[in-house]
Amino acid sequence: MAETTALVLDQSGSENTAPSPDAAKPAQDWPPVLITRETIDLEIERLADLPRPANGRRQVQFVHPSANPDTPGLNPGVRLTMEVLLPREETTPIRHNSTQVNFCIRGRGATIVSGKQIHFNQYDVWNHPSFIPYRHVNDSDDLHVRFTYSNAPLLEMLKVHLVEENPPLGAEVTVVDAPEPTSNRGNSPYGTFPIDDDGALLMPYETLISPPSVESKALHWPWAVVQENIDKLAALGKQYIGRRLYLMYNPMTGRSNGTTPSFFATMTIRPPEIIDRPHRHVSSAINYYFRGSGYSVVEGKRYEWRAGDLMVSAPGWAVHNHASYDEPVYELTVQDQPLHIMMESLLWQESMKAPAAILGSSVGFATNRQAG
Ligand SMILES: [Fe+2]
Structure with a gap:
């Protein structure tokens, strides 16, 4: 097999082709789209009439016409899937390293995730953490419909969206107690230490492979x-x-x-x-x-x-x-x-009428109401 060889692109003095903040025309590349209630209702009916798929997932993706076919999404980094479950149906377990926002648009049901049952009703929101197996159950007498918003397109662009159907029971990501963020962990005798007064530090390998972990829970907003x-x-x-x-x-x-x-x-x-x-x-x-x-x-x-x-x-x-x-x-x-x-x-x-800011690192904006 031929070896893969990287290209060398000479960019010396080349003009930046990315648009300036004022010249960007995002809505030309990715115009707004409306998916009407009628379209959604027709798809719900169609999915409900299908024979049950082997994995139980009666689902469609709503994909923007400008999306890259290799990384389909409704926005470039957001995949929107609609899933229908008939009464008494359930899906087979799955896990993946994408994370999700779930939103019930019709009916009610339950999601079993991380050993926890989330019983949801219409317009409830709940999240799915990464790589924890879950399944959905319709324990009601009516069909239920959920939207799922996933960051899968970005992971697919990075070529690392990992999905496991029917993961082994009990497969869980191990969550350990969070250590002190600045503790000197492992066997490095030096820990993490500053090298100047500005804030530059050196961090040893032991900390690099064991960053402070934070438990990622499935949370429910009824x-x-x-x-x-x-x-x-x-x-x-x-x-x-x-x-x-x-x-x-x-x-x-x-x-x-x-x-x-x-x-x-x-x-x-x-x-x-x-x-x-x-x-x-x-x-x-x-x-x-x-x-x-x-x-x-x-x-x-x-x-x-x-x-x-x-x-x-x-x-x-x-x-x-x-x-x-x-x-x-x-x-x-x-x-x-x-x-x-x-x-x-x-x-x-x-x-x-005012300049833009980079939120999260420069000062943000205020309304005419006091922050609460
Ligand atoms: Fe906005």
Whole structure:
């Protein structure tokens, strides 16, 4: 077999072909798309009528037409799968090194993950940690439908998305007690130590292969509890310039503000006749609307939506804003923001009249309400 040889590309003095922040036209490469309630309902019916697949997974992916066929997703780094389970059906166990946000759009059921049963109802959200086997059960008399948001496309681009169907029972990632983050572990006599006054350190191999571990749990945000709390935000008057939402925060994601290490999921209430200020961010957004109706303006183009629609509502760095019509709107938003915070790539421009900032390493923005 011929040996693989790397190419050598001379780039001396070559112009950078990546667009500048102001010249980027993200919505041309990845325009918003709307998956209507009718399309979703038809797919649910079709999946429900199929003979049961061997692994129990009656599922479709909603894929953006601009997606790379090798790494299909609804946004470049986000895969959205819809799965249906008939009454009394269950899926076979699976595990993978991608992480997921799960969202029940119809019916109820249970997920068995990490030795724990999560009993979910319509509009509940829960996360799946990496490489822990799980299965879904429909223990109700009606069909249930779930959306799953996964970071699989990015792992596939990196050629390391590892999936195991029917993993051995009891297969678990071993979680050890977290050591002190700065402890000198293992056999290195020197530990981690500074080499200057600026903060540069040297770290030994023993710490490199045993970083401080944080337990990654499956957490559950029941809609009944979330709704009670976001409804209180509706009372903020029209003069409030922020967004009326709660992030379903998983504390293992630390300063990256995630529901998983890659994604956040937020629940928003939009009172009637609220029009957001135009803004943009490098993170991409997918919205699912489940009450009310309204419209979004993305890079100057208007898109109408109503309850039951799923939408790529903000391709990364596209200028956008959303507005509600004459009744309150509820929506779930999933963005790949935590990933960008950890990559130090999260350019965010909260007002088009002010400069952008890199959230997570420069000073962020404020609303006209005190932080709580
Ligand atoms: Fe946004």
